[in-house]
Amino acid sequence: MRGLSLLIALIPSLALAEGAPPMTDGERAAFGAAVSACWMVDPASPAAGVSVTVAFALSPEGRVIDNRVEMLTHSDAAPEAVELAFQAARRAVLICQVDGYALPAGKYEHWRDVRMNFTAVEALPQ
């Protein structure tokens, strides 16, 4: 029993994941809204119809570690359009972090690694 306590103490992330409740829908929506505010969409751009998923890791302060944002997947499109869509997503994540995203500190293990998908629902106004 003492051994197990020691083990949990040595693996704080596991302890947090086990102990912290999951992110609520509201917390997830607030995070998404914070990034949305910096996602600049050009509805007439070839990139507007491209869906991209990016990955990044956050520090406990809510900042993107090493400002590193990577593209994981994208929808089928011309490489130039994909690159533009990725750059717009990357800029959104980096610009809006300012002094760190306001995320619940006690749930760090739940938001340390992020996969964020950007899809413009409406590429052009009808």
Add this chain to the structure above:
Amino acid sequence: MFKAFLSLLAALMLAFPAVAQTPLRIEITEGVIEPLPFAAPLFQAETAGAEQLASDITRLVSQDLTGTGLFREIPASAFISTVNSFAQPVAFADWRAINAQALVVGAVSVNGSQLTVKFRLYDVFSGAELGEGLQFAGTTDGWRRMAHKVADAVYSRITGESGYFDSRVVYVAESGPKDNRLRRLAIMDYDGANTQFLTDSSALVLAPRFSPTGDRVSYTSYESGFPRVNLLDVASVGRRQLSTAEGDMAFSPRFSRDGTSVIYSLSNGGNTDIYRTDLASGTHTRLTNAPSIETSPSLSPDGTQIVFESDRSGSQQLYIMPASGGEPRRISFGEGRYGSPVWSPRGDLVAFTKQNAGRFHIGVMRTDGSEERLLTASFLDESPTWAPNGRVLMFTRESQGAAGGPSLYSVDISGRNLRQVPLSGFASDASWGPLQR
């Protein structure tokens, strides 16, 4: 004991990896439609006497970019950093602090009448140069073109689309009272600067259209008292009448995409059809043969199809047929009348004029007629023409009243950024030429 502890540790890590490593997944479906903020510090004057040109070029580069509606210039008063030399390392943190997403740094040098402009573009938030630095050389009197070239390069690197700033527009300049309007062909930079007249106002001129390389213009002239197709060489301003197929009136000409032939409407005995005349051989080909009025032909970018307007259904609608002629298919089905179609340089859209319920609109639709979108609405909007990158349309807007007259406007294909082209007089029927070489 230690071995047992390590075994337990390994077993637990294997048992709970998903808990510790499952990333947070977020879906973003709404962004903001806002211009991208950029900073363009005053370009460095690298030689004595280059200060004024450096200032003018910086201003025009910024003006080109902000004029698209896609960029917003951050005023110099907000700058934290100063740029004192072209080679100076960029203090990215200072530019990030004022939310500049792009930074344009440039330098200008003058040697006699020779002008050199160079620039670098930086992606502020990644702290890296966006593309390599570029340098343009020319003469001091061509400073506007060099500024446009810098702006085109910046626009292209950021948006991924080619630019359109270093381009010209041919149009009909109008003057005089409404009931006795004098019209002559004129050419200007895309932004209304450097206007030059290509013809005098002794004969009515209509529908000028650039050749694909921008060195010639086809237009309708009433020099002979009847509408005929004329061809004009832009550099020499020399012109000649095109020998068309035999008919009472020839009008609405447009060069083929390879510039070797002209398609136009020919009216004969009250019937109007579309013809093609090969410029080298002078041979004529009739492309439509219908009792209705077929006019305003415009070729697809690959030259294989023609979009045109026809009243064969009883009202003015848009049709597409093979470039060699053949059975047309109707593509416009909305309410109202459709006319003056122009195929986009990208090939994906057709721009048109629509008249419905007493209003005129400039709109675009897919080449199969789907996704019709009206971009403008007014008392009279007509005659759209595409920017060389297919992103912007210029068109004629007529104002009401005795003192009213036509002006040129531009609008983004998103329907945003409606702007009047600054010209001193009335202007109509524009044709946007290609990027200059």
